[in-house]
Amino acid sequence: MKANPSSRPVAIWLLTGVFMIMVQVLLGGITRLTGSGLSITEWKPILGALPPMNEQDWNTAFEKYKQIGQYKFLNPHFSIADFKSIYFWEWLHRNWARFIGVVFAIPFVIFIIQKRFKNEMINPLFILFLLGALQGLIGWIMVASGLNEENIYVNHIRLAIHFISALGLLCYTFWFALQLLVPSQQVSINPSLRKLTWRILVVLIIQLIYGAFMAGHKAATISPTWPDMNGYAFPPNLFKQAHWLSNLTKNKLMVQFIHRGLAYLLLVLIVVWTWKAFKHSSSSLFNKTKWLPMALVLLQVLLGILTVISSPNMAPQHWGIFEWYAQLHQLVAMFLLISLVWMLYLIRSHNKPA
DSSP states (O other): OOOOGGGHHHHHHHHHHHHHHHHHHHHHHHHHHTTOTTSOOOOOTTGGGSOOOSHHHHHHHHHHHTTSHIIIIIOTTOOHHHHHHHHHHHHHHHHHHHHHHHHHHHHHHHHHHHTOOOGGGHHHHHHHHHHHHHHHHHHHHHHHTTOSSSOSSOOHHHHHHHHHHHHHHHHHHHHHHHHHHSOGGGOEEOHHHHHHHHHHHHHHHHHHHHHHHHHHHTGGGGOOOSSSBTTBSSOTTTTOSSSHHHHTTTOHHHHHHHHHHHHHHHHHHHHHHHHHHHHOOOOHHHHHHTTHHHHHHHHHHHHHHHHHHTGGGOOTTOOOHHHHHHHHHHHHHHHHHHHHHHHHHHEESSSSOO
C-alpha cells in the first residue's frame, strides 16, 4: 500500500480513530480507578445508549447492582447518589465506544460513495471492523466476570485481554494510517535496529499485560516503596502461592516485582536502541523523531515510581494524586507503544513495501 494524496482524508479518518481509541482506553482507566465498571449490569449495545430516564428506572438499575458481590461486600453503604456517580463513568465509557462506531460508519459510507477506497484497503478495513466489534464483545465478557455474588472486581486476566486487544486495535489503526501517509522514501533500511525494535515491542507488550494485572489486583499498595520493595531487593513471599505458575498472575507482590523488573529491562533496551539509532542517519522523519522512545520511557519510569509511592493515598470513590499519576502512567504507556510502532514502520530490513 502506497501513500497517495487522494487517500489523505482516509488517513485523517484513521488518525481520528487512533485519538478516539486512546480516549476510550483512558476512560476505561477512569472507570477502573473509580470502581465504576460493574455499575451497569446489562449489555444492551443499542438501547443501552440512554441512561435511566426517571427515578423508577434509576431504582431498578440500582436494585440490579445490589444483587452482585461488589455492592454486598464493598459498597453496602451506597446511596442512589453514590450509584449514579459510578454509573456515569461506565455509561460514558460504553457510549464513547458507540461514538467510535458512528465516527467509523458515517465517513466509511461517504468514502465508498466518493470511491476513495483502493482495492488494497478492503482487507485492512474488514480486519479493522472485526477488531472493533471483537473489542466490544471482550469488554462485556470482562464485565460479566464480576457480575456475581462472589467477586467484587472483574477478573484480572480478562481485564488484561481487554486492555491488550484495545492497544492492538490502536496499533493496527495507526499502522494503516501510516501506510497511507508516509512516502516510501522516508523509510530506511537497518535490519539490526528493526530486529531490536521488535524485541522491545515484545517486552513492552508483556509489560503492558502486567500493568493490567497491577490494575486488576490493585497491586500498587502491596509495596509502595522505591527503589526497594518494602525494604528488600528480592522481597519474601514472591512464591507464596501453592503452584509456582499461579504466582506469576495471582500473587500481588510477584506481579509488582515483575512489572518493575520489566520496566528496568525496557529502559536498558531503549538506551541501547537510542545509541544505535543515533549512529544511524537516514530519513528526515526518523532523524527528527528517534529521540522519542528514550524520552517517553524515562517519563514512564518516573510516573510508575510516583504511582507506586502515592498508592497509599488510594481511596474508594476518591480522585486524588494516585489516580492522576495512574492515568498519566497509562497515557504515556500508549505514547511509548505508538512511538515504537512508528519507528518499526520507518525502519525496514529490506526494500519491500509495508
